Amino acid sequence: MFSEVRYHNRSIRMPAVLLSLILLIAISILSIGMGNISIPVRRTMEIIWDQIPFLSAIHHFAVPRNDYLIVTELREPQIVGAILVGSTLAIGGSVVQSIFRNPITEPYIIGISSGAALGAVLSIALSLSFLGYYTLEINAFVFSTVTVALVYLISFRHGRAPPTFLLLIGISLSFFSSSIVSFIIFSDVNLAGSEYFWLLGSIETISWSEIMTLIPVVIFSSIGIYLLRNELDALQMGDEHAQSIGVNVERTKAILIALVTLSTSAVVSVSGLIGFVGLIMPHISRLIYGGSNRYVIPTSAIFGSIFLMAANDISKVIVRGEVIPIGIVTGIIGVPFFIYLLNRMAKGSYLQ
Numbered sequence: 001m002f003s004e005v006r007y008h009n010r011s012i013r014m015p016a017v018l019l020s021l022i023l024l025i026a027i028s029i030l031s032i033g034m035g036n037i038s039i040p041v042r043r044t045m046e047i048i049w050d051q052i053p054f055l056s057a058i059h060h061f062a063v064p065r066n067d068y069l070i071v072t073e074l075r076e077p078q079i080v081g082a083i084l085v086g087s088t089l090a091i092g093g094s095v096v097q098s099i100f101r102n103p104i105t106e107p108y109i110i111g112i113s114s115g116a117a118l119g120a121v122l123s124i125a126l127s128l129s130f131l132g133y134y135t136l137e138i139n140a141f142v143f144s145t146v147t148v149a150l151v152y153l154i155s156f157r158h159g160r161a162p163p164t165f166l167l168l169i170g171i172s173l174s175f176f177s178s179s180i181v182s183f184i185i186f187s188d189v190n191l192a193g194s195e196y197f198w199l200l201g202s203i204e205t206i207s208w209s210e211i212m213t214l215i216p217v218v219i220f221s222s223i224g225i226y227l228l229r230n231e232l233d234a235l236q237m238g239d240e241h242a243q244s245i246g247v248n249v250e251r252t253k254a255i256l257i258a259l260v261t262l263s264t265s266a267v268v269s270v271s272g273l274i275g276f277v278g279l280i281m282p283h284i285s286r287l288i289y290g291g292s293n294r295y296v297i298p299t300s301a302i303f304g305s306i307f308l309m310a311a312n313d314i315s316k317v318i319v320r321g322e323v324i325p326i327g328i329v330t331g332i333i334g335v336p337f338f339i340y341l342l343n344r345m346a347k348g349s350y351l352q
Contacts, residue, residue: 088301101236285299
């Protein structure tokens with residue numbers, strides 16, 4: 001139970017948060033320079049400088065046009081995309097783990113991923129284009145939100161939605177949707193390549209127009225979740241405790257799940273399915289900063305962003321001349337780390 005997680009010394013929290021932000025900035029700059037065409041850190045800094053109006057007015061650097069276009073049109077959308085996707089999945093993980101009081105849950109457990117996968121695969125298999133270029137993304141988003149709504153409605157009984165029912169029904173509908181996806185892929189092997197690539201996740205082709213669509217959704221959802229951090233702390237202690245101190249348990253859960261569904265389904269519709277970010281990053285945050293969501297929510301976002309950027313960099317170099325789906329990398333890194341976390345839990349070094 002997260003109510004038992006040790007709360008670390010407050011005097012070391014803010015310096016640790018600042019160090020995490022510095023690490024995020026440093027990895028962002030290094031990641032911009034990585035790829036088939038390597039760009040030196042100094043030139044990367046000069047290009048970033050030139051994009052800031054008041055700085056470029058003081059001094060303008062003359063950089064090669066090709067390098068400028070590679071950074072601004074290809075690399076920067078990937079970095080911003082990694083920050084949006086990684087932070088959203090990590091925040092969603094911290095919320096879902098707190099609501100369910102279960103350390104091995106993540107946003108996907110309530111049907112977000114399976115619904116998005118079904119919507120995306122149907123778009124590919126049926127060659128749907130009625131919504132233009134964004135048909136796949138919109139279809140994935142709609143199916144994802146509808147799946148979670150079904151999970152919540154089926155779980156709702158006697159004026160409440162018990163976490164156990166939400167969890168079990170979410171798993172059941174996820175398996176059902178995944179079975180349909182598997183059948184569609186099995187029925188036409190010619191579609192398997194494009195479908196599998198989306199199912200394994202990627203931010204390689206993310207565009208500025210997609211990012212501009214995601215930013216308001218992610219910011220709105222993240223702020224809404226953070227404003228409910230105290231209520232989320234109370235839910236970690238159990239529904240009875242939360243109700244005893246005046247928290248409207250069912251309404252708070254419904255709002256939080258709705259915000260997580262909105263943000264996660266939006267980013268998943270663009271990036272595809274990327275596992276382990278929402279599962280692992282909140283645990284790292286709790287190990288470093290303690291159990292209060294005042295710190296867990298923002299630092300999970302930072303760690304999720306760093307993790308996804310690092311995974312994206314690895315995806316570019318792990319196979320020479322190829323960029324593999326980022327979900328493969330997060331799985332390779334995530335599984336051993338998750339086993340390590342479980343081992344720490346078993347030894348009692350994570351929980352008091």
